[in-house]
Amino acid sequence: MAASLFLPTSSKPQNPVPNPPKPRYSSTAKITCSSLTARSQSAKHHLLSLISDQERGLSTQKDPAKRASIIEAIDAMAVLGRDKVTTGDSLSATWRLLWTTEKEQLFIVENARLFGTQAGDVLQVIDVENRTLNNVITFPPYGVFFVRSGIEIASPQRVNFRFTSAILRGKNWEVPLPPFGQGWFESVYLDDEIRVVKDIRGDYLVVDRAPYSWKE
Numbered sequence: 341m342a343a344s345l346f347l348p349t350s351s352k353p354q355n356p357v358p359n360p361p362k363p364r365y366s367s368t369a370k371i372t373c374s375s376l377t378a379r380s381q382s383a384k385h386h387l388l389s390l391i392s393d394q395e396r397g398l399s400t401q402k403d404p405a406k407r408a409s410i411i412e413a414i415d416a417m418a419v420l421g422r423d424k425v426t427t428g429d430s431l432s433a434t435w436r437l438l439w440t441t442e443k444e445q446l447f448i449v450e451n452a453r454l455f456g457t458q459a460g461d462v463l464q465v466i467d468v469e470n471r472t473l474n475n476v477i478t479f480p481p482y483g484v485f486f487v488r489s490g491i492e493i494a495s496p497q498r499v500n501f502r503f504t505s506a507i508l509r510g511k512n513w514e515v516p517l518p519p520f521g522q523g524w525f526e527s528v529y530l531d532d533e534i535r536v537v538k539d540i541r542g543d544y545l546v547v548d549r550a551p552y553s554w555k556e
Contacts, residue, residue: 380547384534387413391439396462396468397446400439409459410439412539414528417536421529429468429538431527434554435535437462442543448477448485457483464547465554470517471502477480482511486556487519510546 390410394400400407440446451460460478467473473489487502487510503519523540530536538544 359529369420380531382416383416383420384531387417387536387546388438388534394439396437397440397442397447398450401442402445403478407441409545414536414538414546417446418538420527421536422498424530426527426530427468427493427496427499428537430530431466431535432468433466434550434552435464435466436550437464437545437547438534439546440544442545445477452479461550463550463554464545466491473499474554474556484509497528499527500524 355403382412387410390406390413391400394406394410400410437498438444445462449462452459457479460480462480463474463476465472465474465476468491471491474486475489476484476486478484482493485506487506488504490504491501494500500522501524502522505519506517508515508517525537525539525545527535527537532549534548536544537547539545
């Protein structure tokens with residue numbers, strides 16, 4: 341009885357099933373992926389090389405030609421990241437500033453010494469799940485200025501934000517400041533190491549994943 345489960349029920353001879361052709365696996369997709377990865381790594385290396393001596397953007401302010409070269413490299417990264425989703429869970433991180441054109445941030449970084457201190461890491465701390473963004477400037481060993489924001493995902497690469505509060509904090513004191521402003525930014529390229537950003541004002545930002553998580 342068990343054999344009937346596996347043998348044909350008809351008594352007529354069965355025509356043998358011809359050997360099916362072996363599937364052909366195209367290497368095109370693999371080659372294309374490898375090629376894109378190589379291009380991304382090359383473009384990223386070029387961008388990081390351009391900004392490596394720019395003091396987070398301070399030197400670039402005085403060198404229009406260098407600024408144009410960096411923005412051209414950023415645009416090349418944007419082309420490589422054009423069809424990628426950059427507003428998912430991988431956006432959640434403590435991001436550390438490598439280079440920017442944002443004048444307000446650069447002003448604080450450059451002039452912190454006037455207040456008897458110097459700027460440490462400049463951070464962007466994003467939590468996609470909880471819809472929060474903190475912009476942070478540290479003043480080691482104890483000082484910090486940070487602006488809290490709420491965020492919403494607007495598109496595969498765009499995030500809208502609205503400032504909700506700001507705090508200037510020292511070792512044993514803190515001063516609340518009135519929040520103001522809203523806008524959006526687009527992460528035009530994101531990988532396991534860096535993120536490249538354009539924002540509503542036409543500013544640019546290059547950040548890497550900090551080796552630590554910043555907490556209030």
